[in-house]
Amino acid sequence: MAPRYASALANVADALEPRQELIEAIIGYMGEQHDSAELYDILHEALAMSDQDILSLGFDLPQCREQLRRETSEQKKKRGNHYER
Numbered sequence: 001m002a003p004r005y006a007s008a009l010a011n012v013a014d015a016l017e018p019r020q021e022l023i024e025a026i027i028g029y030m031g032e033q034h035d036s037a038e039l040y041d042i043l044h045e046a047l048a049m050s051d052q053d054i055l056s057l058g059f060d061l062p063q064c065r066e067q068l069r070r071e072t073s074e075q076k077k078k079r080g081n082h083y084e085r
Helices: 002-033 036-046 051-056 062-080
Strands: none
């Protein structure tokens, strides 16, 4: 049973590899063709990707860093409103 399962997983991985390469090529092309603001708008607004998703693709866009800083600042403010006893 285990060898068949491993073989099936290997077959699926082999089948997905060309798709992954295509996706990486498309994303690379988008990065070359658009400035950071345009690329962020496409990925975040049109494709509904989170900032974490965008960062995980390898894009280091200033818009992602700004949003993460805002979220961190908001979390600190929320924690600052509570007093410990």
